[in-house]
Amino acid sequence: MTVLSLVVLISGGGSNLRALLDAQSDAEFPARIVAVGADNDAAGLSHAEEFGVPTFTVPPTSFESRAAWGDELLEQIEVWNPDLVVCAGFMRILPPRVVSALSPFLINTHPALLPAFPGAHAVRDALAAGVSQTGVTVHIVDEGVDTGPVIVQEAVTIEPGDTESELHERIKTIERRLLTQAVLDIANSRVNLRELATA
Template sequence: MLSLVVLISGGGSNLRSLLEASEDAEYPARVVAIGADRDADGLALGEEFGIPTFSVPFTSFPDRAAWGDELLAQIEQWKPDLVILSGLMRLLPPRVVAALSPNLINTHPAYLPEFPGAHGVRDALAAGATQTGASIIVVDNGVDDGPIIAQERVAVNSDDTETSLHDRIKTVERRLLVQAILDIANGHVNLKEHSNV
């Protein structure tokens, strides 16, 4: 049984899917803690599902390195098998990546390497793309350029807004995340083979 720590910055829609999947006794992973870099709405899922939560507000620290050290200390208390960045909108310091790699994965709302960064959905629309997608990657020290472990295409409709497209991508992203963790737990994906760090 894999133990998971999930890090969020927002509402935690991917996290909710993972928590619902793990309610199935056959699913080989359990979320042991939920963390955030701010007072995120998704922390409420901890109370709903009976999962401990922690918050390490970025603004409470003098720099990214100090924030990262405290975040890592909080994560390591739970001794997770896997750490998932699920909408965490902040780059982890290299020391944190090195400590957790390769058991550190991220979801991204684009078909990487297309449209990396914080505005993948907006960038796809601005580029006039006819398709984009969702990806699950192993985190490295770059911006969304770690090894890809799962991805799927999503068509861009002519009348799409950023919200409508992102909603369709999130549906795929959630399914990919649940499946990727299943594949890691079952040994179908070996994260050590996907590590760049």
């Protein structure tokens, strides 16, 4: 069994990170998180600590420019020589140099059916648009904002009267499962990121 080494990047509570940590508790799961990085003192880092996974934090406010922040973030990631970098609720747009160094082995979860509703407020935007469904996308990160090749998607119905938080919670449930499945499929060579990126 090929075991993928992962670095996971988070900004918040880390529910997607937790799903991957729980998945790797199964000895048969073909991926292992070697480190977790964040752009702030994110609450989700506690999940990594619980599982004994090393963490690092690279706050943008400590750097004179976005590029300098990106260079330090890339350096911290590359220390671990991961097979795959997973943005799991990481709320920063990565600078081009970081993307070019890591892509296509750099994936992201997004709470919408891309290309609909890219950006940081996808759930709110879907509700505002009055559409009947949104969803979850796991995609390769490229230099655009949520524009990279799609790995997997699943629709989520918007119920009448849904609030942003209610809809987001339902989306997160799907997101955790889809991300775990995407990592499994990449590890098992059912998804070839190089081919997807050049298709």
